[in-house]
Amino acid sequence: MTRTIPLTLNINGSPHELQVEPRVTLLDALREHLNLTGTKKGCDQGQCGACTCHVDGERVLSCLTLAAQVEGRQITTIEGLSTGDGALHPVQEAFLQHDAFQCGYCTSGQIMSAVACIREGHAGSDDDIREYMSGNLCRCGAYNSIVSAVREAAEADR
Template sequence: MTSKTPIHLDINGHRHELEVEPRVTLLDALRDHLGLTGTKKGCDHGQCGACTVHVDGQRVLACLTLAAQAEGRAVTTIEGLAEGDGTLHAVQAAFLEQDAFQCGYCTPGQIMSAVACIREGHAGSDDEIREYMAGNLCRCGAYPHIVAAVRQAALEVAS
């Protein structure tokens, strides 16, 4: 039997104490231990981007990150993106306006990547957006709408 270790995670500005085995990923900690199921598990092998979250403002794949590695760092998930009063983040609003999803399974990861992509200054053209969003797969093929949403949000954030 593997022993569990206590860790604390700062998720969307809230501190959580939990006891997990050292091998537990951040993705499983979020979904299975904290009930934050907005972050999706697609491949669980670092290949689809569905599990993208931010750690200290940088996008990471939660399926390739151990929960223990996130200890003491600020984690933001899709649940923490909107304002406290429910006002959507510009990227969330743009995804809605541009119809940038079909089944929606990839959408939280797409949105978290898009927020980082814009913040990194990598949303200057459609080609650049495609390049820096390439780690987020969409099996529904909503790519043209996703690029349009990122382009719209980037313009709004810049204005």
């Protein structure tokens, strides 16, 4: 018999009650239990960044974070970035304007990292952006467009 625990996860401003096994990752809780599939499962080993989301405003790799570890904290996924009226976040807009995606699989993780990059003040130069974003892999190689999008969003944020 598999043991489960009750959890309340605060995701994108709303509480979600779950009953999960203690070893369930935040990524699996989001995708499999709450149908929030914008956060992607890439490598499932913390190496690609596709699963990046924010916990209390800081980026985390949700494939390496247990859901139980983030109970009571504020979790933001790609679905929670847009405003209440449906307008895209400025980083999402910049990604569209700079065509900073191709297949799109890594895009949600790239955007979540880009938002943190700007918020934490790591977007001072293209080299700074590349360094901060280096944990997010793009198998299509859209890195130059991603850097341009982050730079534009950072400049608009100033």
